[in-house]
Structures are given as C-alpha cells and as structure tokens.
Amino acid sequence: MAFNSNIPDIVIGRLPIYLRALNRLAQEGHEVTSSHELGKRLGISSAQIRKDLSHFGGFGKQGTGYQISYLEEKLRQVLQVNREWEVALVGVGDLGTAIAHYRGFADRGFHICCLFDNDPQKVGKKVGEGLVIQSIDDMPNVIKKNNIQIAMIAVNAEHAQEVADQLIAAGVRAILNYAPINLNVPEGVHVQYIDPVLHLQRMTFYLK
Amino acid sequence: MAFNSNIPDIVIGRLPIYLRALNRLAQEGHEVTSSHELGKRLGISSAQIRKDLSHFGGFGKQGTGYQISYLEEKLRQVLQVNREWEVALVGVGDLGTAIAHYRGFADRGFHICCLFDNDPQKVGKKVGEGLVIQSIDDMPNVIKKNNIQIAMIAVNAEHAQEVADQLIAAGVRAILNYAPINLNVPEGVHVQYIDPVLHLQRMTFYLK
DNA sequence: TAGATTGTTAATCGATTAACAATC
DNA sequence: TAGATTGTTAATCGATTAACAATC
Numbered sequence: 088m089a090f091n092s093n094i095p096d097i098v099i100g101r102l103p104i105y106l107r108a109l110n111r112l113a114q115e116g117h118e119v120t121s122s123h124e125l126g127k128r129l130g131i132s133s134a135q136i137r138k139d140l141s142h143f144g145g146f147g148k149q150g151t152g153y154q155i156s157y158l159e160e161k162l163r164q165v166l167q168v169n170r171e172w173e174v175a176l177v178g179v180g181d182l183g184t185a186i187a188h189y190r191g192f193a194d195r196g197f198h199i200c201c202l203f204d205n206d207p208q209k210v211g212k213k214v215g216e217g218l219v220i221q222s223i224d225d226m227p228n229v230i231k232k233n234n235i236q237i238a239m240i241a242v243n244a245e246h247a248q249e250v251a252d253q254l255i256a257a258g259v260r261a262i263l264n265y266a267p268i269n270l271n272v273p274e275g276v277h278v279q280y281i282d283p284v285l286h287l288q289r290m291t292f293y294l295k
Numbered sequence: 296m297a298f299n300s301n302i303p304d305i306v307i308g309r310l311p312i313y314l315r316a317l318n319r320l321a322q323e324g325h326e327v328t329s330s331h332e333l334g335k336r337l338g339i340s341s342a343q344i345r346k347d348l349s350h351f352g353g354f355g356k357q358g359t360g361y362q363i364s365y366l367e368e369k370l371r372q373v374l375q376v377n378r379e380w381e382v383a384l385v386g387v388g389d390l391g392t393a394i395a396h397y398r399g400f401a402d403r404g405f406h407i408c409c410l411f412d413n414d415p416q417k418v419g420k421k422v423g424e425g426l427v428i429q430s431i432d433d434m435p436n437v438i439k440k441n442n443i444q445i446a447m448i449a450v451n452a453e454h455a456q457e458v459a460d461q462l463i464a465a466g467v468r469a470i471l472n473y474a475p476i477n478l479n480v481p482e483g484v485h486v487q488y489i490d491p492v493l494h495l496q497r498m499t500f501y502l503k
Numbered sequence: 504t505a506g507a508t509t510g511t512t513a514a515t516c517g518a519t520t521a522a523c524a525a526t527c
Numbered sequence: 528t529a530g531a532t533t534g535t536t537a538a539t540c541g542a543t544t545a546a547c548a549a550t551c
Contacts, residue, residue: 305542346542
C-alpha cells in the first residue's frame, strides 16, 4: 500500500461516507450498485465517485457496476477499518459519559477500552459495561502499555490542549476532539473535531 | 444583507470557527488580534482569513488588526447567531437524552424547546430541565405553532428520512442529523451531519 | 515617520466535471 | 450484438495563496 502519500485528504474523507452508504444498500438487500445510484443517494456526482475509487484500484465492472460486498471489503481495507481499534476516552463528565454509553462506536469497530478523569471522586467508578474510570495521572502509562493510537477528548476547552499534549507524548496519533477549541499538534498527528454548535451556526446563515 | 447568494458555502463554514477562536481570545483577555495570529491558532493562512472576512465588509484596521469584540459582533450578525434559536429534538433514546442534557447548545444560543419520540412509554416523561417528551404524532402541529425552523434528528437510520420529511413538511429548514444516513431534502433545506465514527474512520487510514 | 497589517487583485493550485474509449 | 457502466483523460471550475498598494 504505497498510495498513502498521493491521495488528497478530501478523497479520504469521502470514503467513509461511501462505505456507510454501501452498508445501507446491502442492508436493504441490494447486491450490486453503480456510481450513478450511489451518487444520487449521496448528492455527489457519479464522476467524482468513480474518480475517488480509481485512486485505489478498479473495483467495478463495465456495464454492471460494483458488487457491494466486494467494494465494502476493499474500502475497509483501504481505510484500515477491517479490524478492531482500541480507543481511550478522556473526560467523563456529561458528554464523556454519553460517549461511553453510546453503542455506535463498538458496533463499527471502535472499542472504548479505557476512561480517564482528573476528578478523584470519579476515579474507580464504573461506567457502562464495566469500564472503570482511571486517574488521568495513570493515562500515559496505560496508553503506552496498551499501545493505544486513538483517543477522544471530552474535557472542557481549558484542559483540552494539555490533555492532547499528554496523549501525543504517550503515543496517540489520532484524536477526536469534542472540546470546542482548535488543537495544535505536531506533524503526523491527526485531529478531527466534533462541535455540533458549529454546524448549527453554519445553517442559521441561510435561515429567514 | 444581499450577499447570501454570492458567498461560497465553504466560507460560511469557516465563520463559526473564526467566531469560536475569537470567543476564546477574548476569554484569554485579548482585545485585538490579527489575521496572522488567528491563522496560526487555526492552522489557516492569514490570506484566507482576510479573504473570507472581506466578503462581508472591512472589519479591521491597517497596521493594527481586528478589534475582537467588534469582529465577534459582526460575525454573529452575519451568521444570524446574535439571537436565540428554538430547536426541536426528535428521538429521545440514549443519544437524544444525552443531547437534551448537553448544556453547550443553550449556552451558545440554541434552545432545545421540545422533544419528540414515537415510544408511548416515553411520552409524558420529563428530561433534563423540565422538558416533557411529546408524541411524534403531535410533532407537525407543535413545529408549526411555534414556528420552529431548526431540528435535530436522533432517531435510528431506518426512521431518519421519514422524520426529516415530516419536519420539512411542517416548516423546518435546517436539520442537524445524528442518524448515520444521508438525507434527501428539497432545495432550500439545509442538512448537517454528525457521525463521529466517520471521523475515526477517516483517521485510521493514516495510522500504522 | 517607520512599522505593521489590512483589503484586494492576479497567479497558482487543486478539485470537480464532462466526455469517451474500453469492455462487461 | 446492444445497452450500460466503468476507469481515465482533458477541460473546466473554484478555492487558496502570494503580493502589494493603501493606510492606520
């Protein structure tokens, strides 16, 4: 897999969307689809879908389209989601607790394996399926020992950068940040942001 | 405000990010900033920030930069977030409950004013600050009566499109969709998506 | 005044789309 | 074979960046 360097990030960003749509099509009983059908569902041009996929190989057949199960498998390979990933969650307040309870992560291959909080009152408490909240002081060691590469940050904006720095120092390479603040991270570390208010603010521009 | 039609959507999408960073700078005690400082924090070029802002007017001063409180005010005007918005939430399962409890929406001007669920067992129950879950059968009337323009969908993927159709028929023009599925909506209706797993899948591509 | 930074134009860069030969 | 759809190239479109006059 020597293609990592060439592919635009914006293309990578669309692959999970394609994969999700394929899952759905399969669930609905389809076995085959086309760039046209997929594009119609997603509001994306068929040309773009074909172009995106062509970065990784020819997965379709002229005249018939794509076999869904095969394309799913290939996209999972490309995205490296054909395995289970261990994920650390830092911050177990309201938001962190909700995340810890959310089934959607484990269902799709992301297993939350450890929880951290800096509140001594919370340390030792159980959340959800028997996960015990650990002290944030132990975070670096736990991350290193278990070779955890992915973390979610659900602490407040004031502590998010500090937590990120510690996570990265311990070896984390991908961060999903729920704190409403931009993180500064070194080259090679990936950050994605979840801030629902940003999405709402983007839409109010068009209202009235 | 006759600029709505000309501005690229991608520019609109960055304005909330600028606004968030300005809030933060103000909180840290800054009174003035520059496109360079802002860009450094956000990982965006200063030229892009100046270009983006220039779509809406000249908010800075040569030599000194931008007065933060003034720029915040202007961006809030542009985005129409200098007021409170009423938001409906559909689906009060685990995820919906977490959203209903989350303070971040109200804190930033989005007031969740009504909850709907199709489970008769849940209807009538209170969630959070005295909000009562209403039947989804009453949704159209409540939305219309209160002139609600924004809704969040937290039902499962199977019901999301149907719920969206009903919301739109009742007058909703902006939807924040937490269901892991793409929605087909008519022209003039805006949809934004929250699916944290998509963000994780995007990052695993780069790992190892 | 000298230094700094804006707002804007023109140049560059990159992403999307149209079109079509290949082929199932 | 006829019809359909891919994979790919070239053309178009749009977004980002560099550069600088204006000016605080």
